[in-house]
Amino acid sequence: MNTAGHSEATAPRGLELTPFRGLRYDPDRVGSLAAVTSPPYDVVVRPDGLHHLQDADPHNIVRLILPQATTPDARNEQAADTLRRWLAEGVLTTDPEPGLYIYEQRDGNGMLQRGVIGALRVSDPAEGVVLPHEDVMPHVVADRAALMRATSANLEPLLLTYRGDDPAADTSRLVERTAQQPPLLATTTEDGFAHRLWSVTDPAEVARVQSDLARHQALIADGHHRWATYRRLRAEHPSPSPWDYGLVLLVDTARYPLRVRAIHRLLHHLPVPDALAALDGLLRVRHLDVSLPQALDALADAAREGNAFLLAGDGSFHLVDRPDPGLLARTVPADRPAAWRTLDATVLHAALLDHVWHIPGDSPARVAYIHDAAATVEKAERDRGTAVLMHPVREEVVRDLARQGVTMPRKSTSFGPKPASGLVLRALEF
Template sequence: MNTAGHSEAKARRGLELTPFRGLRYDPDRVGSLAAVTSPPYDVVVRPDGVHHLQSADPHNIVRLILPQADSPEARNAQAADTLRRWRAEGILTADPNPGLYVYEQSDGDGMLQRGIIGALRVSDPEEQLVLPHEDVMPHIVADRAALMRATSANLEPLLLTYRGDGSATVTADLIDRVAERPPLLATTTEDGFHHRLWSVTDAADVTAITTELAGHQALIADGHHRWATYRRLRAEHPSPGPWDHGLVLLVDTARYPLRVRAIHRLLHGLPVADALAALHGLFRVRRVDAALPDALRVLAEATASGNAFLLAGDGTFHLVDRPDPDLLARTVPADRPPAWRTLDATVLHATLLEHVWRIPEDSPAHIAYIHDTAATVEKAERDGGTAVLMHPVREEVVRDLARQGVTMPRKSTSFGPKPASGLVLRALDL
C-alpha cells in the first residue's frame, strides 16, 4: 500500500475542506425531494422504521443507507446496484463543477442553522483536529465500512462543529450572502424542518472559506461511527486518493448553537420489574405517575443534584436517583476526570449495565440506542423491555472533555438538528 500520502498529510496542520461534485436527486425524476430524504441511518426510530421511508418514494435514500436483504453481503451489493442504477437512469445526477455547499435548516420556532458541506481531509487522532467525544462500537464501524466500500460513496454527511469568535467572519458573511440567492433545492420534510442548499463554486469564495476553517478545530457532533469508518477506509486505500477525504457538514456553534438531546436505551429482555428489583438498596426508586413531558421535567430536576434516570415500559415511569456512593466507588473507573466520572452515561454503563443488570453494551440483542423519547417508551411497552430515559449533557461539558482527549460512553449525546440524508451525496469516482 502506498502510504506516502498519509505521511505527507500528517505533516500538515489545520482542517482541510475540499470542493467536490455533489451527487443530487433530479427533482423532475422523483415525486418530491422531501419524499426521498431520510434522517441519518441511526435515527430511523419510528415503529415501522425503514418500511415507512421505503414506502414514501421508491427512490428514498434509505434504500442506500439502510438496504434490506437477508445478509450483510446481500444488503451492500443491493445498495451498490441501486446506486449504479439510479445514476444510470438519471435519478441521481452529478453537479457539473466541484464546489462547497451552504446548507440551511430552519423550523417554525425560530431555529436557524447554516453550515458548509464539503469533503474534509481525514486527519489522524494525534493531530487533534477532529475531536471525538464518544466511543464507537466496532460492529457498526465494520458495517458502515462495508457499505461504503461496496458503493464507493459517502452517502450522508456527518455533523462537525467548530467555534468561531461569535462575530462576523469571512465565512459567516459569505454564507449569509450566498443564502440571499435562489437555492439549488428547497424542501420541507415531514418533521417540519425547512431545508435549502446552495453551491459555492467561485474559486475566491472557496479559498476564503477553506483558509478560515484551517485555523479551527472541530468537534464531532454526530457521526462518530462514520468518522471512524472514514479513518479505516483511508488506511486501506492508496494515498493520495478520494478515500483521504470524507463528507461532512461544518457548523459554527458560536453563531448557530446546536440543540443537545439525550440518546435513550432500550433493554431487550429485561422487564421493568426485574430492573427495579435489582436496584434495591443501591439507588432510590420513586414511581412517577405522570405524562411523559411531566416525567421528563421530574428527571431534569433530579439530575440537578446528581445522577438520575427514568425507567419505563410497564405503563408508568420510575425515577432512579441517589446512587450509593460506595457502589459508585467500586464500579466507576477512577482514572478519569471528575466531569467524566459523574456523567449519567458513565454511571449507566459502568454501574448499572455492567455491574447491576449485567447487560453487554455492544450487543444489539440486548440493548438498542434510540434518539426519540416517545418511541423508546413505546417500544419498551410493546416488547416487554425496559426503557432507560436520559437527561441531555451540556455542550460545554462535551467539548471540554473532548479537548482533554477523554471520550464519553458511546451514544451519550444527540446534537441537532442533524443534516437530512439524501440532499447531497459524494461519489468517489467523480
C-alpha cells in the first residue's frame, strides 16, 4: 500500500485562500466611493436605510444586494440586469491581475481592523475548517442563493476570524507592510469609518499567505447565511468550478479583536401589553422609566445574574429576567451543553417565542432581526409591536461552542466592524 499517498490524501486541510480579479467601482464614474457603499445586506434596516442608500447614488451597491421589485424572480432579474449594465458602462471594472486584497477599517475612537480578502475554498462542516456558530433560516439561504445564481457573483464578503499564533507570521507581516503603502482606494463612510484597500498580486507573497493560512481554521463572525449559500451553490455545480470558492474577509483576532454586539428582535403583531401579560408568573418584569442607554445598562447588570431581556414598544422599557426554572425545564432541550442551554437567545427562542408567545422564530412575517437597538424600539413603537432587546454574548462562549460543533440560535450575535459592501466584488465568470 502507498502509505505516503494515503497520508497526503487524508491530511487535514486548513484555510485555502485564492487570489481573484476583483470587481470594483471606477471612482471616475460614480459620485463618490462612500456614496456607493452599504452595510451588509442584513444590516440595512428596511425600508428607511434602504431608501436612503438608494437615494445616495444611483449606483449604490444596495441595488445589487437588495434589489426592489414585486416578486423574488423579478428582484433577482433586476439585480442581474443592473450588474450587466454597470459592467457594460464601465461603472464596475475588473482588476487586471488576480490578487488578494488587504482591507483596513478605522474609526475616530481608536478602533483599527485589518484583514485579507480572497476567494476561500468552500469546505464541508465535517472538515472543521470553517466553524459556524449560529443556525440559519432556510428561506434566507434560498433568497441569497437565487440572487447569486442570477448575478453569477459574490456581491459582498462575509467576515471570518482566525487566531494567529505568531505576530511575525507571513500573513501578519504582509498585512502590516502593505498598510504602509499607498492604497488602491480610500474613503470614509457616513458612519465615520475610514476604509482603505490594497491589492497583493505578487505570486510569492500570495503563496506565503496561503501556506500560513493553511494551518488555521476560521470562525464565521458574520455571514452564516451566505456561507450556507456558498455550500449550496458549490453542490449544484460540478467541481472544479468558480463555485468551489466564496468571497471572504479573514481577520486575525489575536491581532485585531472584534466587537461582539447583540441582534435584537422586533415581534410584529404582538403589542407590548399582550407580551407582558403572557409572561406573568413566568419571569420577573420591572418597569423602567429611563432613557434607552440607561435601560441597556440595566439590562447589562441583570444579564450578569442570568437570562434577561428588555421589552419596548409602548413608550417605555420593561426589564424581564429570572425565568421560572420549571418553564426552562419544559421548553429548553436538555441534550445540549449547559453553555448553550443558558444562552439568552436559546431561552428566548425555545421558551418565550415557541411556548409563551407562540411565534415561529423563522417567520419574517412575525419576527424581524435588527442590529440597532434604537431602530428596533422606533419600529416597534411605530408598528405597535414588541421590541426584544438582547445583551451580547462573550466571544469566548461563541468560539467554545463552535469548536464543540454546537450552533447557537439564529441571529445570536453581531460581530464587527463588518466589511463595507461595494468596495470589492467577485464575478464568477472571471
